Amino acid sequence: MPATLTAPSPKVIALDGSVPVRSIAGGDLGLLLDREWLVTNGLGGYACGTLVGVSTRRYHGHLIAAHAAPLGRVMMLNHLTEQFRFPDWSAVAVGGTERAGRTGDIHGAHVLTEFRLEMGLPVWRYEAHGHVLEKRVFMPYRRNTTHITYRLLEGSGPVRVKLRPSVHFRGHDAPVVDLPEERPYVLTACEGRYEFSGGAPGFPILRLLMDGESPAFTLDGRREPDVFYRVEENRGYEGVGSLWSPGLFRVNLRAGQDVTLTASTESWDAITALTADQGRAAELDRRTRLVAVSAPAARTGLGAELVLAADQFIITPAGRVEDSARAHAGGDEARTVIAGYHWFTDWGRDTMISLEGLTLTTGRQTEAGYILRTFAGHVKDGLIPNYFPDHEKEGVYHTADATLWFFHALDRYTRTTGETATLRSLLPTLKDIVAHHQKGTRFGIGVDPRDGLLRQGAPGYQLTWMDAKVGDWVVTPRRGKAVEINALWYNALRLLEGWLREAKDEAAGEIGKAADRARSSFNERYWCEKQNGLFDVIDGENGTDDDACRPNQIFAISLPNPVLDKSRWETVLETVRTRLLTPVGLRSLAPGHPDYKSRYYGDLRSRDAAYHQGTVWAWLIGPFIDAWLRVHPSDHAKCRKWLAGFDEHLSEACIGSISEVFDADAPYTARGCVAQAWSVAEVLRCWVLTEPDHERMRGV
Known part of the structure; x- marks a missing residue:
C-alpha cells in the first residue's frame, strides 16, 4: 500500500x-x-x-x-x-x-x-x-x-x-x-x-x-x-x-x-x-427547485446544503401500500420521514420533531400536510406510532411523547401555512387523544388525578426519547412524571384550548382548566435546588425524584407555551449552557454523574449504556436555541456561533449531512447514524431562525 x-x-x-x-x-x-x-x-x-x-x-x-x-x-x-x-x-x-x-x-x-x-x-x-x-x-x-x-x-x-x-x-x-x-x-x-x-x-x-x-x-x-x-x-x-x-x-x-x-x-x-x-x-x-423554494436564508451556503440533506429523509413509504391507498382516497399522497440512515425506519417522535425543519423551512408545506395526515390515520388509543418496523405494515405504539409532539408539529404547520382545513378535520382526533390521556391509555400513560400531571411507564418499556434497551434492561426507564413529557402535555393542552376556542367548542374551557392545573403542579413540584434546575423525573420508581442534570428541562422553556415560571428561565438556561452545551449539541447527562459515559463506542450493550448517559445529541441544539432566544431575543450572533461546529461536521462522517450523536467529551467524535433527520432538521431550522432578518421576514 x-x-x-x-x-x-x-x-x-x-x-x-x-x-x-x-x-x-x-x-x-x-x-x-x-x-x-x-x-x-x-x-x-x-x-x-x-x-x-x-x-x-x-x-x-x-x-x-x-x-x-x-x-x-x-x-x-x-x-x-x-x-x-x-x-x-x-x-x-x-x-x-x-x-x-x-x-x-x-x-x-x-x-x-x-x-x-x-x-x-x-x-x-x-x-x-x-x-x-x-x-x-x-x-x-x-x-x-x-x-x-x-x-x-x-x-x-x-x-x-x-x-x-x-x-x-x-x-x-x-x-x-x-x-x-x-x-x-x-x-x-x-x-x-x-x-x-x-x-x-x-x-x-x-x-x-x-x-x-x-x-x-x-x-x-x-x-x-x-x-x-x-x-x-x-x-x-x-x-x-x-x-x-x-x-x-x-x-x-x-x-x-x-x-x-x-x-x-x-x-x-x-x-x-x-x-x-x-x-x-x-x-x-x-x-435546484428544492433550494429555490426554501426560506431565503436556506438558499445559499450551509443552509442550501442542509436543504439538500433534508430531502434524503422525506419519503413515500414504499413498504406500506395501505398508507398510499388511504391517502389517494382522500386526494393526498402518503409521506413520512426516515429517522436516520442506515438502520432507522420512520419514527413518530422523530418525524414530528423534524417536520418544521425538513418541510416548513424548506418550502415543502404540501408534504408537511401529507405527513401529518398520514400519521393521523394511524392513531390508536390516543397514540400515534412510535415507529414502523421495516418489514411490517403496522406501527408499534410504545411512546409517551410522539403524540404530544404531533400537536406541536400541527401547530407549526398551521401557523406557517395558514391552512386550517387539516386542523379542523383533526379536531375530533385531537380531543380523543387528550381524553385517552386523561382517563389513561396503554403503557401506563395517563394523567394523575391528584395533580393533573402526566405519568407514564410500564415494566420492560422505554417510552420517552431516552429509549435505550438491551434485552430486558431498560437503561433509562424514567418511569413516573418526566419533565419534558409534562412540558409537552401542557403545550398540547394550551394548543388544543386555543383551537377549540377558535372553533367555538365549549370543551375549550375544560381543556384550559386542565392546562392551568398542570402548570400550577409543575411549578410546585419540579424545581430542584440542588441542581439549580429542574428534576428530570418526579414520582419515579419507589416514589423518588430524579435530580440528574439532563437536557430535558430545556423544553419547559423552549416550547411555544412554556410551562415553567418565567422567573426561573434564565437560571435553568444557564445550568444547561454551562453543563450540557457542546459545539455539536447538548449532552444527555452532565459530567460528574455516576452514570456519565464520555464515549459512545463498542458493542450494543456498551453503546446503549452510553446512549443517553452523556452522549451528545445534535438535535437538542434546536430547543436550546429556542430557549436562549426566548430569554435573549436579540442574541442571534451567539446562536450562530453555536451552530458553526456543524458546518465543519458536514465534511466529516457522512459528507453533507449531520450525525445522530457524538461522544460526550472532546473531540466529540461523530457516532450512531451518519445522517439523522432531526439533527439536520433542527440545525437547518435554527440556521434560518437566527438569520439577522428572520424576525422581520417570517411574520409569525
Whole structure:
C-alpha cells in the first residue's frame, strides 16, 4: 500500500454562486475510510459507501431498494470492483475489498485526488498515467435504480473500464454471512440486458445494464470470501462474510464520453424510459427547485446544503401500500420521514420533531400536510406510532411523547401555512387523544388525578426519547412524571384550548382548566435546588425524584407555551449552557454523574449504556436555541456561533449531512447514524431562525 498523504482541510466553494460544492482531498486512506457518501431515492432506498470505495458496514452498497412489506429494504448490489486500463496497458484498481486480517486489497487512495458533493450528489476525481477520470452516482427520484457514470476528462484514451459487481441478496439490516461455495444465484442475459436472481421467495430481480462504447460482459462467477466490515466488528456484530460475483463488464471510455452502469429492481421499461443523462438532468433540476423554494436564508451556503440533506429523509413509504391507498382516497399522497440512515425506519417522535425543519423551512408545506395526515390515520388509543418496523405494515405504539409532539408539529404547520382545513378535520382526533390521556391509555400513560400531571411507564418499556434497551434492561426507564413529557402535555393542552376556542367548542374551557392545573403542579413540584434546575423525573420508581442534570428541562422553556415560571428561565438556561452545551449539541447527562459515559463506542450493550448517559445529541441544539432566544431575543450572533461546529461536521462522517450523536467529551467524535433527520432538521431550522432578518421576514 502506498504511503498515505496528509489531506488538507476540507473546503467549500460556490457552485453557480449559490449552492456550494463540498470538497474533500484524496490521498489519506484513513480519512477516506472514515468518511461516507449517501444518495437516496425518496422511497427509503439508498446507495452509500466510504469515499475510497471499500465497504466497512453491512449497509454499504450501490443499490438498497425499498419494496413493499414484508420485504422492506433489501440489499441488491453490494459492491463494485473498478479497474481502469490505460493505452500503455498500465492499470489502476480503485476501491477494492478489505479482507479479514489484511488491508492489501484496498486500492486507489493515491489516485483519488478529490471527492466532492455537487448539489448533494457525489463526484469522484481520479488522476493516473496522464489521464483524469470522473465518477458520479445518483438515484432517480422514486425509483429503485442507481446510475454509476464514468467520464474521461483528460487524456488521449481510450481507457478500458472493468467493473465487477458483487452481491449478497438480503435485507439491508441482515447480518453478513458466509455464502456457500456453490453458485447461490442465477444470471440470465438477453441482448445486453442482465438479470440476477436467486434470493428468498418473492425477492426482487437485480437488473444490470451497461451503456457505452462496445460494452461486453464476461461470465466469470466466483465467490469472494473473507470480506471484512470493520465498522460492524467494532459495533459488536459479525464482521466477516462473503459475496458472489457473476462476472465483469468491460467498456471503452473515450475523451468527453460517458459510460454508465445501471443497477435496478424496476422493470426494463422503467429503466430505459430515460437515459442516465436525462435522469441526472431531471434530478439536478428537482434539487435546484428544492433550494429555490426554501426560506431565503436556506438558499445559499450551509443552509442550501442542509436543504439538500433534508430531502434524503422525506419519503413515500414504499413498504406500506395501505398508507398510499388511504391517502389517494382522500386526494393526498402518503409521506413520512426516515429517522436516520442506515438502520432507522420512520419514527413518530422523530418525524414530528423534524417536520418544521425538513418541510416548513424548506418550502415543502404540501408534504408537511401529507405527513401529518398520514400519521393521523394511524392513531390508536390516543397514540400515534412510535415507529414502523421495516418489514411490517403496522406501527408499534410504545411512546409517551410522539403524540404530544404531533400537536406541536400541527401547530407549526398551521401557523406557517395558514391552512386550517387539516386542523379542523383533526379536531375530533385531537380531543380523543387528550381524553385517552386523561382517563389513561396503554403503557401506563395517563394523567394523575391528584395533580393533573402526566405519568407514564410500564415494566420492560422505554417510552420517552431516552429509549435505550438491551434485552430486558431498560437503561433509562424514567418511569413516573418526566419533565419534558409534562412540558409537552401542557403545550398540547394550551394548543388544543386555543383551537377549540377558535372553533367555538365549549370543551375549550375544560381543556384550559386542565392546562392551568398542570402548570400550577409543575411549578410546585419540579424545581430542584440542588441542581439549580429542574428534576428530570418526579414520582419515579419507589416514589423518588430524579435530580440528574439532563437536557430535558430545556423544553419547559423552549416550547411555544412554556410551562415553567418565567422567573426561573434564565437560571435553568444557564445550568444547561454551562453543563450540557457542546459545539455539536447538548449532552444527555452532565459530567460528574455516576452514570456519565464520555464515549459512545463498542458493542450494543456498551453503546446503549452510553446512549443517553452523556452522549451528545445534535438535535437538542434546536430547543436550546429556542430557549436562549426566548430569554435573549436579540442574541442571534451567539446562536450562530453555536451552530458553526456543524458546518465543519458536514465534511466529516457522512459528507453533507449531520450525525445522530457524538461522544460526550472532546473531540466529540461523530457516532450512531451518519445522517439523522432531526439533527439536520433542527440545525437547518435554527440556521434560518437566527438569520439577522428572520424576525422581520417570517411574520409569525
